[in-house]
Amino acid sequence: MDVTARPEGADCRGVSEILSRVGDKWTIQVVVALRLGARRFNGLKREVGGISQQMLTRTLKVLERDGMIARTVHPSTPPQVEYTLTPLGHSLSETVRQLADWAAENRQNIEDHRLRYDADHA
Amino acid sequence: MDVTARPEGADCRGVSEILSRVGDKWTIQVVVALRLGARRFNGLKREVGGISQQMLTRTLKVLERDGMIARTVHPSTPPQVEYTLTPLGHSLSETVRQLADWAAENRQNIEDHRLRYDADHA
DNA sequence: CGGAATCCGAGCAGATACTG
DNA sequence: CAGTATCTGCTCGGATTCCG
Secondary structure, X not given: OOHHHOOXXXXXXXXXXXXXXXXXXXXXXXXXXXXXXXXXXXXXXXXOOOOOHHHHHHHHHHHHHOOOEEEEXXXXXXXXXXXXXXXXXXXHHHHHXXXXXXXXXXXXXXXXXXXXXXXXOO | OOHHHOOOOOOHHHHHHHHHHHHOOOHXXXXXXXXXXXXXXXXXXXXXXXXXXXXXXXXXXXXXXXXXXXXXXXXXXXXXXXXXXXXXXHHHHHHHHHHXXXXXXXXXXXXXXXXXXXXXXX
């Protein structure tokens, strides 16, 4: 099914909801951290700098609910919980990387526009 | 932990800032509306359903500052202000469309995961 | 018509403390 | 270690009003 065929799809809401996930400050950082392999809770907390454990908990729960990551509990003392990217999560990370590439390419350009805009509106 | 210490960490802030723009509820809708051609303020307000004029004003200002859209004033009575997508804005819209395609393709999949997750955690 | 300025309520994010 | 619970502040976004 090609989205480009119809100008305004019925699932615009669903799409923009997913876009807002992508734009979320923590979601992407967690996904990126998991691209390299499985991580545990506090490992992620360390790797994703500046995140509170509550935000990490919430982010992980949302991602798990959406099927982007898998949560595996190894019953032991101390308890170990591993998070891994599902195929769907990997798929997302690839798509996001394209957007990130675009952002990296055009970052300087955008920055220049801002400086000029700010200068004109001083 | 210093973000810049990580590989590719130099533009992480800039990139994630752009990602947050993409995830913004209104930004994308405005860009999409402008893909079809120039629009005026109240035209956009009508086309992007549910947006307040303050949010539209803010969104347009940010997009103009970033060089995504161009603002052209036709001095007349009543005043006419036209907004158009710049090449950079078009470029962004193309990249976002790829993400939107991904979202459309996987929306059902995600929805299924959610239903199952909610059922398990009932 | 195309905005700018102000006020205000809701929701999200952080810090902290506690639990299995 | 891996969370949960609570409280709080603070930003976002909407409605309203006013200006050129």
